[in-house]
Amino acid sequence: MSDQSTSATRTEPPQIVGYTLRDSRYLNITNRCTLRCAFCPKFNDQWTVQDYQLRLDHEPTLEEIVAAAGNPEDYREIVFCGLGEPTLRLYTLLEVATRLRPRARRIRLNTDGLANLVYGRDVTPDMESLIDALSVSLNAQDAETYNQHCRPKLPGAYEAMLDFVRCAREFVPEITLTAIDGLPGVDIAACEKIAQRLKVGFRRRVLNVVG
């Protein structure tokens, strides 16, 4: 974390809520997380992703997020994804998606898949007709490896994430599980098999590449 005394004397760049990668518009709506991933750049005080400084000085309001989306029709997709877990602001997220829906070609949510665990109910029906695609961080082929890398704050996170995916299949047309290649003990082939068993897609990710 940054030193308060130095941050007070330097001019911080304005916080970035909306940013563009390739032809997609990304929305960075919170820095809070359910996980504490050991590989996360923010735990190494790295908040910059491809020149975008994603550290928030406050959580953006609904209006700020909608404004940050720009003209949704200009992008291939709108993606809820920043250095934080978007579903920790589920109701704001859903309201933003509702507002953007008429103009957005596609709305994707990058998530840790722990929203059902956090909210104590199945929230996936809330996503119906609003979220077109989910990218869910599977991250490991078993709970032990997952816990080692992702260090969840809540018990039962790995199974809860898999349950979230099972539930979401009914309400979100496209689901892709992701895992990062190169982390010790992570078996990418085994992760892909889990996705196949769940009848969802799979994507191998590269460390520190957002998408």
Ligand code: SF4
């Ligand atoms: S879920 Fe993402 S932002 Fe949160 S700790 Fe893990 S890598 Fe970092």
